[in-house]
Amino acid sequence: MSSLFKSLRVHQIFGANTDVGKTILTTALVRASAQTGKPVYYLKPVSTGPLTDADDHHITRFTAKASSKIHSECLFRYNEPVSPHLAVTLEEGLVPSNETLVNAIANRIRTHAQKTTSTSHMYIETAGGVHSPTLSGTTQADCYRPLFLPTVLIGDSKLGGISTTISSYESLLLRGYIIDAVLLFRDDYYKNEEYLKAYFDERGTFLATIEKPPPRAQSVEEDRKAIEDYYSTLTTGGKEGILDVVNYLDKCHSQRIEELESMPKRAYSNIWWPFVQHGLIKGPDDVTVIDSAHSDFFSVTNKSALKQHTSKDSILNPEFDGSASWWTQALGHGHPSLTLAAARASGRYGHVMFPQAVHMPALQLAERLIHKGPGKGWATRAFFSDNGSTGMEVAIKMALRAFSLRQGDSLKKTDRKQLGILGLKGSYHGDTIGAMDACEEGVYTCEWHNAKGYWFDPPSIGIKDGEVSITVPASLATFSQSQNVKAKSLSWVYDVEDRLETPLAKAYAMYITKTLKALEAAGGPPLAALVIEPIVMGAGGMIFVDPLFQRVLVDTVRGRRSGKSKQWSGLPVIFDEVFVGLYRLGMESSGPLLGVYPDISVNAKILTGGLLPLCITLASESIFDAFMSDKKAEALLHGHSYTAHPIGCEVANKTLELIDKLAISDEWIAAKSSWANPDDSCSTVWSLWSPGFVDALSKLPKVKEVMALGSVLAVKIHDDAAGYTSQSAQQTLQDLRRCTLDDSDVSAAPAGAPYSVHFRTLGDVAYFMTSLNTGSPVIRSIEDRIWTILAQV
């Protein structure tokens, strides 16, 4: 809920420690601002200790005479002079939550911004040091992060103050804060200002030193006068004083706005976006500027507020990241634990050589995935690469070699180059040529794309009018004798084991066997691997494939190998779990659900919690063996410069640790139980989206079909011209994107501000996705919004 107003320049004041002169320097800033003739707002969110000692009291006392335009306020006040998290427990009443605190500040900012007629200044003074806990116990640097306010850091001029100043600065940077200025008192003995001036100069951060206040005078009256004189001198004094700081902060404010204003045009003329037809972009106004992001929300610019010189609207507005930033987010943006994991690995290793070497982050990740994660029970080897596409190229190379080796000389050399992939129509495995060649012809327009293999039309799952049904493609309907099979329930559909003996399973088997025989009879290069995205084909249009079909397909291809054989049989089986893996669909991996395990699998996206690229291809020992020899040239000659980069591995380890905790959290247990079906013995599927909402949505006239699993909600819109290039769902849902709800509606979501929703479409499907830790209040709020729009149509 970061906000930014032309008319109000806001700074949050953090201290390097308690007792570093935060209140005095803030008072000086307030007075200096008032002296420029502007209205000034001082806000103390939380104050502890007696009123007479309170910071806002000091401000009031020493600014009352200075200007009538100074407005001072404290939001939460406690008597005991201890840390707020202790003070609050010593008094009666509820402990205000972080949301309450942050909302209250956000509201004050908005109120002041809209009230003011000319540009005004606001200073928000925190308590203690940057990491002093606030009321809920969260440290201030973390609690206030959603506001993303530009900050001023008050440095420490005492002995040891160089260290506390630099460490505080680093703690703020770790959370992405913009630090406009560092202020500190001059001290002729310790001279911290000399050291810190050079230190921050080198880092491009503005530092100003201010004269110290006078020593405490003998009487209260003398003391007040001395301090009043001190402030007067500061704000009227020499050229290197507090007035310069105020001017500098003004400059930062306008530069930030100018920068935001300039970004769309600069991006429009320098960036070549992925998957974007630039010919369809009308101009810079079509560019979304993301200023920062926190949890599930981007902070994006409001173009009309930017353009109108006198706008009272915030230039920054929250936007729900409804595609989980291309399906990567697991724990939300700006998660401090992931940042620290990245920083720790960067500090310890940077990046280090990987061939025949090992470092702990990579080893730990490999072991976690093989022994406790998606590789459990079948995989023995982890191969690292950079993204899903490279990981799939590695997987395909592994399968092709294993297959070729088993064929031996019976495989013609020319055929090797044309070995085929068996897969499903709608598959997507990435955009490098090898990954593309494993998918059928169609969408791809790259000249070199040369589809190799055969792809079945798969049956798919959807909820229509409150009922779960399996849509069987025409080619298969002759075996199943129906194109539309009703299912008892969603959980029954995913109880693959139970369905193995149904007529539909037999129809699938007959269809697959017959097709494979026909392919063999037709000749040509053999099929060398079965490659599937289990459960859902994402980029192909969020197609929820009937898991029974995938199970029967694997069984058939393997010749119904039973149990966990150590040798692959039939064809090597690759599971592309880049999108579906690691709880995106509510389960860590799809093997247990399908009841079969791959010989090779690929994980990426969520793997690094949504922070940076990393991919792991897991393989069984019988696949690995195919590359063992005494000839270097027969090794898997594949690698990338940053193979197994420690930052990615460490972030992945931290992500998996945090997801493991989520998996047993109350929130997930509640969501799971809401989806539990008392009629079924087995309930493996569930969603963060609520069952009632999904059911109701499926009954709307405009909705053709809906599906929800894990954090994914897919809504198929009635559309005559379906397909990848269709724009109809997008058009139908345009309103959703434009609509912003009023304040009353969003108490649960990004505090106190209306928000927009960023979502993506694939042909006639609109899909919505959350992080794995998105709170249910946010999800309920998004549900309301989707419902409101779609019910109107």
Next chain:
Amino acid sequence: MSSLFKSLRVHQIFGANTDVGKTILTTALVRASAQTGKPVYYLKPVSTGPLTDADDHHITRFTAKASSKIHSECLFRYNEPVSPHLAVTLEEGLVPSNETLVNAIANRIRTHAQKTTSTSHMYIETAGGVHSPTLSGTTQADCYRPLFLPTVLIGDSKLGGISTTISSYESLLLRGYIIDAVLLFRDDYYKNEEYLKAYFDERGTFLATIEKPPPRAQSVEEDRKAIEDYYSTLTTGGKEGILDVVNYLDKCHSQRIEELESMPKRAYSNIWWPFVQHGLIKGPDDVTVIDSAHSDFFSVTNKSALKQHTSKDSILNPEFDGSASWWTQALGHGHPSLTLAAARASGRYGHVMFPQAVHMPALQLAERLIHKGPGKGWATRAFFSDNGSTGMEVAIKMALRAFSLRQGDSLKKTDRKQLGILGLKGSYHGDTIGAMDACEEGVYTCEWHNAKGYWFDPPSIGIKDGEVSITVPASLATFSQSQNVKAKSLSWVYDVEDRLETPLAKAYAMYITKTLKALEAAGGPPLAALVIEPIVMGAGGMIFVDPLFQRVLVDTVRGRRSGKSKQWSGLPVIFDEVFVGLYRLGMESSGPLLGVYPDISVNAKILTGGLLPLCITLASESIFDAFMSDKKAEALLHGHSYTAHPIGCEVANKTLELIDKLAISDEWIAAKSSWANPDDSCSTVWSLWSPGFVDALSKLPKVKEVMALGSVLAVKIHDDAAGYTSQSAQQTLQDLRRCTLDDSDVSAAPAGAPYSVHFRTLGDVAYFMTSLNTGSPVIRSIEDRIWTILAQV
């Protein structure tokens, strides 16, 4: 120079601030350790203030009675009670450098470890807070980082102490430090220990709270007695005392050693390494364990020290990262500025959606590369991907489309899939299938590899017997009338403009023209792009191609287009600068040297300073235009989940900023002037390796040829069986890897310890590479070593 001894458990004590009880708690630790009967070493590297107040004095006073096995020492002592960086300037004498300080500590650790007969303990007490400056002015956390000692952080129990403790902890983590324990005093009023206990529990960090010392007694004697009693009680007291901490630190020490011991076997059985023939690995002993890395050195385990129960050798030894970790390192490992850049972007954005959106780190990077960097003058668009291979796939897709569009219907649909690449033999562009298909058949053993195009045998540059010569391949010799052309000097060879009118240039042009005509006459799918690695073909064997040949090739293919045309002509020209770009060879990009600019170029590796994967493909507007239409399907349908991830972009921006500073540094100016050739008007080439060394090396009998540019040194060894699979250079140079020099030799290099050199070979070429900021003392040391070994052969 991180070291680790079985016989000596060392901890470095950092404080969250000054005056948090660091000395008292360290004294308690020393006494508790002594009580276990082990010898204890206390080291105060730097002390300021009068001797009577000194920490080591306190230790001596309060441990003398406790045990005769306690040894206390201070390395640098100054009288004034101010920060060391100030104290040192107040007295006479030189300011000890970071190396001197760190070496002195490393030597003490080694001495103690080798002296002790049983396991002993060592505590090294820092001064002030974690970021208090040490003698040179560098903050302690940074200065001591090369030692990479396990740390104990003394927390702050005062008001504000929660914040200073957490911030100090984060500053240590940012540098990768292992924090074994946090200690702090109990304080019944502020209760920081309650908060911090929960905080560090959640983060898996051990925290112990210790009773506070008694308040200052009235007389000195009483005071001493009270403190002595305090220590006595602590070390004999209850179960949650300082003895538990000592036991816990012992456990950390043994666990760390056990972990290092277990890693080779665990890695050997779980990891599938890139480009490694596992069949040639003899066993876990062949695995290099990298415990940490700093600047140009890995810290790797010494297997024999690990295995011998009673070894006096360090388990960790420095190893020079002589391949710059697969050519990625620009600024050395664990560079704090890069870590902070990564952390800042992670905190501000995490990763955010990129299509049609923009964030400042990506925009800034795109603009830097287009307007000031390798794209200057020709590129208008930046396309982001994850690594060199994906970036080259993007480049190839761009070129193929641009070419196809210009051919229109005259290009058969079947030919589109087989469009050829024109290149050089020895090219390498990455391991995804598209990048592979742009290279000739040969090494690659992947079934799907299908080389598309034609590759010239290129003439190459080398220094033999002190003379620069151009080796012309047989196929070209009929035109040049010689297979070996002597050159005036190295700088002359790279003065391409001056050589354009030489007979050799004409021979090149005739050869190229004739070959292209013959190819055209032979029919088949047309060639659609020229793809070269300018100056050097890295993975192909560090082949320094005659730049004149590449210039003439580009000119010929373009039909000698003059100047900077806005439209590509002939064929789109792709420069793969993944390895050669961004000053790896001493120049930011190769266009100015060759005198021609590409239509598409690719940068990666150094781009992110050697930290994490990111790649940028730059393109001219006429290439970009080929994808502009009103049809989504005609866009460049390529993208990766983490496209333009803010962390990568921010780290890249910081890297480029730091390299820009390096480019005008004294070190580089000196290196450049050492290579300047007074006989030549033009001196564009230079190296961090010294010209005298390169010259001398080229005259050794065993050396066939040598070349040095920028940070790269390539040494071709006389070998009958050259080629990619040859092991001969590797065998010749085995000794180099094993040899460690004695202490006297390495004052310049990783302080105070012998070190090994990690280097790589490509067939008969051994190559050595430094970061761009490797100091010349380190390079001179490596040169001595290479010389010593190769001269012996």
